[in-house]
Amino acid sequence: MIPYRKLFIVIAGFLLFTSAQAAEVSKHARGLAASCSACHGTDGKSEGGMPELAGLDRMLFITSMKEFKSGARPATVMHQHAKGYTDEEFALLADFFAAQKRH
Amino acid sequence: MSFSRRDFIKASAAGIVVGVFPGCATSGGEIVKKTGQRVVIVGGGFGGATAAKYIRKWSDNKIEVVLIERNPLFISCPMSNTVLGGSRTIEDLTLSYDVLKKKYGINLIKGEVTAIDPEKQTVMLADGHLSYDRLIVAPGVDFMFDKIEGLDAKVADASIPHAWKAGAQTVMLRKQLVAMPDGGVFALSIPKGPYRCPPGPYERACQVAHYLKNNKPKSKVLILDANPDITSKKGLFMAAWNELYPGMIEYRPNSMVTAVNADTRTAKTEFEDVKADVLNVIPPMRSGVVADMAGLATVDARWCGVDFLTYESKARRNIHVIGDAVSAALPKSGHMATSQAKVAAAAIIEMLQGERPDQNPTIANTCYSVVSDKEAMHVANVYRYNAEKQVMVSAEGGGVSAKRSELEGAFAGYWLKNILNDVLL
Numbered sequence: 001m002i003p004y005r006k007l008f009i010v011i012a013g014f015l016l017f018t019s020a021q022a023a024e025v026s027k028h029a030r031g032l033a034a035s036c037s038a039c040h041g042t043d044g045k046s047e048g049g050m051p052e053l054a055g056l057d058r059m060l061f062i063t064s065m066k067e068f069k070s071g072a073r074p075a076t077v078m079h080q081h082a083k084g085y086t087d088e089e090f091a092l093l094a095d096f097f098a099a100q101k102r103h
Numbered sequence: 104m105s106f107s108r109r110d111f112i113k114a115s116a117a118g119i120v121v122g123v124f125p126g127c128a129t130s131g132g133e134i135v136k137k138t139g140q141r142v143v144i145v146g147g148g149f150g151g152a153t154a155a156k157y158i159r160k161w162s163d164n165k166i167e168v169v170l171i172e173r174n175p176l177f178i179s180c181p182m183s184n185t186v187l188g189g190s191r192t193i194e195d196l197t198l199s200y201d202v203l204k205k206k207y208g209i210n211l212i213k214g215e216v217t218a219i220d221p222e223k224q225t226v227m228l229a230d231g232h233l234s235y236d237r238l239i240v241a242p243g244v245d246f247m248f249d250k251i252e253g254l255d256a257k258v259a260d261a262s263i264p265h266a267w268k269a270g271a272q273t274v275m276l277r278k279q280l281v282a283m284p285d286g287g288v289f290a291l292s293i294p295k296g297p298y299r300c301p302p303g304p305y306e307r308a309c310q311v312a313h314y315l316k317n318n319k320p321k322s323k324v325l326i327l328d329a330n331p332d333i334t335s336k337k338g339l340f341m342a343a344w345n346e347l348y349p350g351m352i353e354y355r356p357n358s359m360v361t362a363v364n365a366d367t368r369t370a371k372t373e374f375e376d377v378k379a380d381v382l383n384v385i386p387p388m389r390s391g392v393v394a395d396m397a398g399l400a401t402v403d404a405r406w407c408g409v410d411f412l413t414y415e416s417k418a419r420r421n422i423h424v425i426g427d428a429v430s431a432a433l434p435k436s437g438h439m440a441t442s443q444a445k446v447a448a449a450a451i452i453e454m455l456q457g458e459r460p461d462q463n464p465t466i467a468n469t470c471y472s473v474v475s476d477k478e479a480m481h482v483a484n485v486y487r488y489n490a491e492k493q494v495m496v497s498a499e500g501g502g503v504s505a506k507r508s509e510l511e512g513a514f515a516g517y518w519l520k521n522i523l524n525d526v527l528l
Contacts, residue, residue, distance in 0.1 A: 049517025083500020084485025
């Protein structure tokens, strides 16, 4: 007889593990993004002046950050912040902001 | 010397710690009925208010939050130097705590903490106590008036304001500036670091000079700096002083004020007695004294040592410290306090839910200095956790403005609007 019970436990365990990992990644992204809100508003929802990051297309976000980092795109502040983050962090931030509703 | 967690456990087991906290036997009982997991926060400044809001927001309102604050209103210290220059009023920087109460369901208690019992996990106030699962102490700074002869809190309130916490003293200093005769001297003294807002005093010199240039052009700003050099944005400030206010600002390094005479408005340094028309003495600072109620000031008996993954105190379990009170290679700024608050908020939620906090917190700081009614400049940095050294370190690429500009002046205003919204609304 196939040990369904055992199989179930293995699959459930795997699913739990992967969802816990995903949650950890998104919480890390949320934490990274939280520092941006002083200028760009809570969850990237700008209250004026600064560009809105909430709902921004992820490719646009990543490209902008890379251009700030390389100096291809001039800025007053963002070239300095961009140099402090890795490409992996740009992707996490892009996912986080793309998932936020514009306001 | 620091008091490690292990030391604390040993001390508790030996019965040394138990019973040394006066005021435990308050008669008023639990001020707010505790129905679930609860975080109590002492201090509603940039750090404390942010932690309150984000614990509610990120826990889907599952964790109770009680915020204790003695002031009825929130007044932003960032940008308060512009009240001296005249481009803002103190009302522009004043916000209510109402939204935190109504929108986020935070229990706001107006009052002062009289004692903390880390063993019973209880905070005492005059009319009762509050139990907590986790306590956040966000006390900001207090002033070490005993380091300056002739100065105390009363003298500061009456005639020699520091105006280093925005509010009544900011308004008084502006009035003194307006009442100053043309040809007078505005003397500003800066304490040795670390102090709240490193570029703040140099920004203040600009704002005062801006007012004087337009209203009392024969007057002078004299900076008595206890530090050996300008501690922040040096090139930018020197350019602003020389180009915007030529001949108006005199800078004297290594000039620690050790005594004042309130009657004659005289400040004494090692080298000279300086008589001024307006005397603005910023005293040395330490973590807010509330920290001492739980023995949290582990570094030089002045600043609070914390674990940078959670902001839990190095001295006490279940007590976290955030903001200017923390001992760190992080600037003591409003933005930094909010970033620390969010790391602490996330970690506390995760720990209360039995999960592991983020092991790689990465935070950013952007700090604008406004040098006239229009122009500003900034310093910006990303800081990341170094697991080996267990400290926050500056990431690559941070720095200051290439030059001050009106564009950055506008950005400084947008920064204020967005950060206040993030903290309180």
